[in-house]
């Protein structure tokens with residue numbers, strides 16, 4: 001199962017979890033609005049690992065390549 005690490009926190013989430021929901025369920029208060037890849041309010045940086053991205057076209061290729069994701 002995938003593991004999320006934010007600061008000192010580390011926890012496992014079920015495979016196929018929505019990243020935004022997993023982060024917010026853990027109390028991290030990631031902002032969001034559209035939940036559809038339009039507003040970019042949920043932009044997060046993934047320092048290690050490559051979470052599956054259901055809509056990679058929603059983010060510029062250069063940002064995607066640097067590890068940014070729309071949670």
Ligand code: FES
Pocket residue numbers: 031032033034035036037038039040041042043070071
């Ligand atoms: S909530 Fe709008 S892009 Fe994620």
